[in-house]
Amino acid sequence: MKIKNALRPNDEQIEDFSKGDVDKPISMINLLKFKETAVYKDRRETNITGQDRTGQEAWAIYSQACQNIHLKKVGGEGIFSGVVSQLMIGEIEELWDWVVIVKYPIRKAMLEMIIDKDYLESEKRRSLGLKGQLNIETK
Numbered sequence: 001m002k003i004k005n006a007l008r009p010n011d012e013q014i015e016d017f018s019k020g021d022v023d024k025p026i027s028m029i030n031l032l033k034f035k036e037t038a039v040y041k042d043r044r045e046t047n048i049t050g051q052d053r054t055g056q057e058a059w060a061i062y063s064q065a066c067q068n069i070h071l072k073k074v075g076g077e078g079i080f081s082g083v084v085s086q087l088m089i090g091e092i093e094e095l096w097d098w099v100v101i102v103k104y105p106i107r108k109a110m111l112e113m114i115i116d117k118d119y120l121e122s123e124k125r126r127s128l129g130l131k132g133q134l135n136i137e138t139k
Helices: 011-018 055-075 108-114 118-131
Strands: 027-033 077-083 098-104 128-138
Touching: 011 108, 011 128, 027 055, 027 108, 055 077, 055 098, 055 118, 055 128, 098 108, 108 118, 118 128
Parallel strands: none
Antiparallel strands: 027 098, 027 128, 077 098
16 A cells, blocks of 8 residues: 655546535545744745754644634634554554544535635645645545
8 A cells, every 4th residue: 555645636636526416425535744934935934943943843833714704705624633653553654743624514514615716825825834634525
């Protein structure tokens, strides 16, 4: 089994996600792996009391905007988040750092959110902090 974290879906994944039953509710399981340090191209906003932001800190800024603005806009909600502490069954080279589960009223709502211009602005923080992730759709 090949496992590859990524920051964004590839074209085939977007095409498949846009087809079929887009009017049924879904939940997305997000397995997140953070960068040790957030990478800002122009080095602005990296400093908190003399320290560079961690990837998790940058992602947390995105997460707040996502919860309080973007998910609400499309009727979605975060239903669980937690730190990954250990693997009980199976084997993997490296554990993810966090698990987040988000519920959407319909799949189309997630599609609308990820192309919204305000979301895309917030999403920059997500990319600054994340090394990669897996998104798993559940119904």
